Amino acid sequence: MSKAIIVALREVRTYLQDKADLAFSLLLPIGIFALMYGAFGGQDLFHGTAYIVNEDGNGKFATMLLERLEALESLDVEQLTPAEADRKLNRSDLRMVVIIPEGFSDSLTAGKTASLVFKQRGNGGDEGQIVASLVRGVVEEIEQELQVQAQVKTLAPSGIPAARIETTVEKFLARDRQSPIVAIKEIPVGNSRPDPVKQFMPGIITMFVLFAVTLTAQTIVEERRKGTLERLLTTRLSTGQLFIGKFLASLGRGFVQTLILLVLAGIVFRVFTPLSFVQAVVIALVFAAAAGVIGLIIGSVARTPDQATWMAVFITMFMTMLGGTFFTVSRGSVLYILGKLSLNTYANDAFKGLIVRGDSLADMGLELGVLIGVVAIGLVLSRVLFRAVPGGR
Amino acid sequence: MTEPFLVAQDLHKSFNDHKAVNGVSFTVGKGEIFGLLGPNGAGKTTTIRILATVLEADRGDATIGGYSLKNSPGAVRTLIGVCPQDLALYPDLAALDNLVFFGRMVGLSGKEAKAQAMANLELMGLANRARGKIEKFSGGMKRRINLAIALMGHPRLLFLDEPTVGIDPQSRHNIYETIQGLQANGMTILYTTHYMEEADRLCDRVAIMDGGQIIALGTPRELKGQAGDPDKTTLESVFLNLTGHSLRDD
Ligand SMILES: Nc1ncnc2c1ncn2[C@@H]1O[C@H](COP(=O)(O)OP(=O)(O)OP(=O)(O)O)[C@@H](O)[C@H]1O
Ligand SMILES: [Mg+2]
Numbered sequence: 001m002s003k004a005i006i007v008a009l010r011e012v013r014t015y016l017q018d019k020a021d022l023a024f025s026l027l028l029p030i031g032i033f034a035l036m037y038g039a040f041g042g043q044d045l046f047h048g049t050a051y052i053v054n055e056d057g058n059g060k061f062a063t064m065l066l067e068r069l070e071a072l073e074s075l076d077v078e079q080l081t082p083a084e085a086d087r088k089l090n091r092s093d094l095r096m097v098v099i100i101p102e103g104f105s106d107s108l109t110a111g112k113t114a115s116l117v118f119k120q121r122g123n124g125g126d127e128g129q130i131v132a133s134l135v136r137g138v139v140e141e142i143e144q145e146l147q148v149q150a151q152v153k154t155l156a157p158s159g160i161p162a163a164r165i166e167t168t169v170e171k172f173l174a175r176d177r178q179s180p181i182v183a184i185k186e187i188p189v190g191n192s193r194p195d196p197v198k199q200f201m202p203g204i205i206t207m208f209v210l211f212a213v214t215l216t217a218q219t220i221v222e223e224r225r226k227g228t229l230e231r232l233l234t235t236r237l238s239t240g241q242l243f244i245g246k247f248l249a250s251l252g253r254g255f256v257q258t259l260i261l262l263v264l265a266g267i268v269f270r271v272f273t274p275l276s277f278v279q280a281v282v283i284a285l286v287f288a289a290a291a292g293v294i295g296l297i298i299g300s301v302a303r304t305p306d307q308a309t310w311m312a313v314f315i316t317m318f319m320t321m322l323g324g325t326f327f328t329v330s331r332g333s334v335l336y337i338l339g340k341l342s343l344n345t346y347a348n349d350a351f352k353g354l355i356v357r358g359d360s361l362a363d364m365g366l367e368l369g370v371l372i373g374v375v376a377i378g379l380v381l382s383r384v385l386f387r388a389v390p391g392g393r
Numbered sequence: 394m395t396e397p398f399l400v401a402q403d404l405h406k407s408f409n410d411h412k413a414v415n416g417v418s419f420t421v422g423k424g425e426i427f428g429l430l431g432p433n434g435a436g437k438t439t440t441i442r443i444l445a446t447v448l449e450a451d452r453g454d455a456t457i458g459g460y461s462l463k464n465s466p467g468a469v470r471t472l473i474g475v476c477p478q479d480l481a482l483y484p485d486l487a488a489l490d491n492l493v494f495f496g497r498m499v500g501l502s503g504k505e506a507k508a509q510a511m512a513n514l515e516l517m518g519l520a521n522r523a524r525g526k527i528e529k530f531s532g533g534m535k536r537r538i539n540l541a542i543a544l545m546g547h548p549r550l551l552f553l554d555e556p557t558v559g560i561d562p563q564s565r566h567n568i569y570e571t572i573q574g575l576q577a578n579g580m581t582i583l584y585t586t587h588y589m590e591e592a593d594r595l596c597d598r599v600a601i602m603d604g605g606q607i608i609a610l611g612t613p614r615e616l617k618g619q620a621g622d623p624d625k626t627t628l629e630s631v632f633l634n635l636t637g638h639s640l641r642d643d
Contacts (some may be wrong), residue, residue, distance in 0.1 A: 003497065003498060006494065006497045006498070007498075010483070010486070010494055013486070014483070014485050014486070017485050018485070226481060226482070226483070226484075227477055227479045227480065227481030227482075228481045228482065228483060230442075230447050230477065230481065231475060231477060231481040231495070231542070232495075232498060233446070233447055234445045234446060234447060234470060234473060234474075234475040235470060235495065235498035235499045236467075236470055236471060236498065236499055236500045237498045238467070
């Protein structure tokens with residue numbers, strides 16, 4: 001086995017033994033995705049809460065109304081006491097409350113009319129208005145069913161017990177509710193509204209991969225501090241092999257991290273097809289290689305672990321900020337030109353192409369070319385700059 | 394002196410105008426234990442780093458086993474083992490894994506590396522701690538591991554830079570015995586220490602360095618003889634006479 005690989009394996013072993021490091025690189029992505037999911041998950045379709053004051057108690061129709069509202073996917077139902085409702089409305093915590101008044105069910109049972117009350121601040125707000133129309137829909141449905149039942153009763157030949165008519169009609173109505181004659185399907189169309197998940201996902205992935213800069217730089221300065229670096233260079237391991245070993249370790253670590261990120265992204269947000277997933281892994285690996293090489297350069301020039309940390313943090317921040325992670329820089333501006341210095345720009349562009357536009361690797365020649373170029377030049381540069389001990393070979 | 398194995402000629406090394414090594418020449422014979430003595434900052438470690446191919450001399454060269462440092466550092470590396478002054482270990486790895494790893498680095502196969510590692514741990518009295526992590530070891534144990542690693546691959550020339558600093562008499566005794574055993578097997582050793590009595594006992598010849606230069610060279614007995622009756626003087630008093638009593642704070 002080549003010495004470079006043995007060096008890389010030793011590195012990976014240290015990495016696996018450092019529990020904090022491991023937790024950081026595995027749990028943090030999971031945490032971030034959980035946050036992202038909370039913020040953006042399923043936001044495409046309307047989802048609201050109906051605040052309801054039920055003064056009708058266990059009344060048959062009040063219960064029916066509540067049950068049917070709860071059955072709606074786009075609606076959560078929260079019941080309030082009258083006092084709570086007034087307080088929240090007064091404080092503008094809520095803008096619309098539905099009140100089922102006392103005697104609601106009794107009136108309907110007796111064949112009389114009944115009314116619901118929408119108590120609202122101003123126009124009830126966007127959500128309030130949508131909730132109100134959803135409630136109206138359900139009420140209309142119940143109303144129609146009542147009419148059907150009343151009609152059937154008058155038409156049915158006498159002699160059939162009323163209770164039997166009622167159950168039969170109810171059976172038909174239930175069937176109709178299950179599969180309505182006119183069903184409504186919601187189809188989200190195109191990217192008329194940019195999907196925030198797809199917008200932010202590339203930036204988050206590249207940001208994580210970029211940690212390779214710090215981690216790789218640290219492995220070199222740490223070894224210099226421990227004295228093992230100097231010791232290694234008195235063995236038959238050449239500096240070139242040492243660098244390849246460090247590079248492979250960095251790549252291996254980046255690969256595992258990236259794979260976890262991409263698998264999570266795929267499962268939680270369904271942004272990949274099997275093919276685009278493989279392509280995403282390739283982009284991430286190339287970017288991880290470039291980040292690792294920047295880490296090698298920092299490790300080669302830094303004299304102390306602190307220096308390495310600061311250089312790595314600065315470069316990570318610079319690349320993340322200008323690389324389109326948090327905001328898109330407008331074309332032609334100074335920041336746009338500076339952004340061309342950030343590796344993230346290329347990685348983010350490649351990921352966006354893949355995730356948002358459905359490009360393939362063939363469409364990302366420029367981006368991948370730049371990143372691979374950085375790897376090649378960086379490997380040579382770091383080797384040239386490297387000194388095992390200050391003033392050494 | 395036996396046939397020379399290491400020949401250093403006029404080595405120079407400066408760090409920003411400070412001459413750490415300033416024209417050092419000496420020869421170490423095959424199978425000899427050669428002591429490099431001198432106060433703090435004398436240039437001992439810098440000399441060893443040059444000879445171990447870590448630093449490049451500004452001027453001068455040395456040959457080890459016939460290979461020149463300048464022209465074939467790679468070949469020199471196949472002949473040497475280095476026990477650095479500061480511990481150079483992977484604390485998160487087990488003792489055995491440290492030895493095996495460096496064994497692989499000097500070109501041993503996995504099997505050979507493991508066999509040598511166990512033998513060296515045995516030699517250092519640490520066979521029963523082979524699986525223990527270095528970070529859990531005492532100072533003396535770490536020093537012995539530091540030396541054991543230098544022995545991997547059976548180097549022809551061993552550099553020992555203060556191998557016994559800061560350890561108890563038991564560990565020190567173990568290291569003395571190991572060094573004498575290695576010499577008996579034909580290994581050449583370059584040894585630095587601040588313990589004059591230790592140098593007197595172990596070294597065939599010693600060089601005393603100060604200010605980057607060698608100011609005296611000979612067998613311990615010869616050097617003591619220059620100061621008076623070799624049976625009555627100590628190497629320490631010779632050393633103090635030659636290098637003075639002023640403190641070296643660099
Ligand atoms: N990498 C370096 N950069 C700058 N100065 C250095 C470097 N290495 C050594 N020196 C200086 O060179 C001089 C010789 O140092 P060296 O470590 O060789 O001494 P030494 O004899 O081994 O001392 P000690 O007994 O304390 O180990 C000292 O003044 C030291 O400060
Ligand atoms: Mg020293």
